[in-house]
Amino acid sequence: MMITGSIVALVTPMHTESLEVDWEALSGLVEWHIAQGTDSIVAVGTTGESATLSVSEHSAVIRAVVKQAAGRIPVIAGTGANSTREAIVLTKAAKEAGADACLLVTPYYNKPTQEGLYLHHRAIAEAVAIDQILYNVPGRTACDMNLETVLKLSAIDNIVGIKDATGDLGRAEQLIARCPIDFAVYSGDDHTACGLMLLGGKGDISVTANVAPKLMSEMCAAALQGDTASAQALDRKLLAVHDAMFVEANPIPVKFAVSQLGLMDNSLRLPMTTLSEHYREQVITALKDTALI
Numbered sequence: 001m002m003i004t005g006s007i008v009a010l011v012t013p014m015h016t017e018s019l020e021v022d023w024e025a026l027s028g029l030v031e032w033h034i035a036q037g038t039d040s041i042v043a044v045g046t047t048g049e050s051a052t053l054s055v056s057e058h059s060a061v062i063r064a065v066v067k068q069a070a071g072r073i074p075v076i077a078g079t080g081a082n083s084t085r086e087a088i089v090l091t092k093a094a095k096e097a098g099a100d101a102c103l104l105v106t107p108y109y110n111k112p113t114q115e116g117l118y119l120h121h122r123a124i125a126e127a128v129a130i131d132q133i134l135y136n137v138p139g140r141t142a143c144d145m146n147l148e149t150v151l152k153l154s155a156i157d158n159i160v161g162i163k164d165a166t167g168d169l170g171r172a173e174q175l176i177a178r179c180p181i182d183f184a185v186y187s188g189d190d191h192t193a194c195g196l197m198l199l200g201g202k203g204d205i206s207v208t209a210n211v212a213p214k215l216m217s218e219m220c221a222a223a224l225q226g227d228t229a230s231a232q233a234l235d236r237k238l239l240a241v242h243d244a245m246f247v248e249a250n251p252i253p254v255k256f257a258v259s260q261l262g263l264m265d266n267s268l269r270l271p272m273t274t275l276s277e278h279y280r281e282q283v284i285t286a287l288k289d290t291a292l293i
Contacts, residue, residue, distance in 0.1 A: 002160070002184050003074050003101065004202045005039030006220040008209035009047035011255055012061055013264035021057060023064060025264040030068040032263065036213035038073065039203065039220070041065055042103055045078035046140065047207055047251045052269040055086075059093040066098040076205075080105030080135060084120045091128040101131035103163060103205070108141035114149045125156045132158055137165035137188060147174055154183045163188040163205045169195050176200040190242045194235040197223035207245045211257045212238060212292055237290060244286035247279040257283050260293055 010033070013025035033041060043065040044050045044058050053061065062077045069075050077094035079102040081087040091102050106112075107120055125132055134153060138144035144166075153159045162179075164172055165188025172192075175185045176199055184202040187193035193204035197220060209216040219234035245253050252268065256275040259266035260283070266274055275283065287293045 002182070002202060003040050003076065004184070004220075004224060005204075006037070006209050006213065006217040007040040007042060007076065007186065007203050007205045008033055008038050008213060008216075009042045009045045009205050009207055010065070011210055011251055011258055011264070012044065012048040012053065013258075014267040014269065016265045016267045019267060019269050021053075021061060022264060026061065026064055027068045029258075029263060030065055033209075033213050034069070034072050037217035038209060038213045039217065040074040040076060040100075041069060042076045042078055042205055043099075045103055045135075045205070046105070046137070047210070047254060048078060049251060049269065049272070050078050050080075052272070055090070058090060059097065062094050062099055063097040074100040076101045076103050076133065078103045078105070080107075082107035082110050084123050087120070087124050088127045091124055091130065091132070095128055095130040099130065101133055101160065102128075103133045103135050105135040105137060106141050106143045106145050108143060111143055114146055117143070117145050118149050118152055121153050121159065122156060125153075125158050129158060131160045133160060133184070133186070134162040135165070135188065136162060139165070147171070147178065150175060151178060154179045160184060161186060161202070164196070165189050167192045169199065172196045172201060173199050190238075190245065194219060194223050194231050198226070198228055198231060207250055207254050208238060208241050210254050211245075211261060211287065212241055212290060215290070240286040241290050241292070244283045247282060248275060253279065253283055256280065257287060260284060260287060 013022040077099035079090035161184030167189035187196040223231035
């Protein structure tokens with residue numbers, strides 16, 4: 001079944017002193033999202049600090065989220081890597097953990113060709129029988145998957161969608177128009193997610209949903225139903241929060257924001273640092289003005 005709606009790219013809570021994963025807070029976040037109406041959870045994506053978790057921690061967080069969700073909402077595991085072999089190992093572990101699907105970022109840093117991208121994703125799809133969602137975020141990876149490559153990959157049975165984080169609605173419109181009807185196009189850019197869904201996209205893999213899950217769920221539901229006026233009104237209400245979540249590199253602002261909700265510590269592993277003092281008032285004001293705190 002296609003996953004749709006508000007899909008939170010979940011933060012990974014960590015203890016302030018040890019910087020070890022805070023398993024109790026993680027369980028609490030999953031419960032909170034389910035109660036608030038979040039439609040699905042991405043565990044250990046970019047926002048979940050996949051880059052600074054070890055392979056064993058990565059798999060353990062996925063297992064913990066799957067266990068806590070207990071089938072109530074789907075769990076998508078972030079399993080991308082810039083090594084095809086490593087991505088296969090992570091994707092196999094996610095399948096064994098019981099994840100419903102995997103999210104696979106384009107290989108970062110090594111800058112493969114379009115043929116390399118195609119062969120990379122095809123190899124993972126052939127190696128692991130689990131639904132897989134492509135993830136194109138060239139602003140982080142220095143690697144841009146073009147439309148023709150997406151179209152080729154969409155023909156593979158268990159490659160079921162793409163998270164497009166370019167913020168380019170023209171590109172999104174082409175993806176939606178040209179990809180198979182059962183291939184889901186998701187937004188990976190909160191600022192343009194409403195527009196993408198009104199064009200026919202299937203959901204938003206969201207940073208903002210970490211702090212405003214109920215509003216994001218309502219906005220996504222309205223957009224998916226074609227209720228343009230309601231969706232745009234809710235999106236305008238969320239605009240200051242969208243802005244605040246990206247004053248510094250994700251997940252720096254969102255971890256500070258979630259800590260302001262009292263749901264976890266404000267802790268990140270190096271090289272990520274906590275939010276700069278001069279941005280903190282902007283984030284707090286956005287949360288207050290949206291009645292989140």
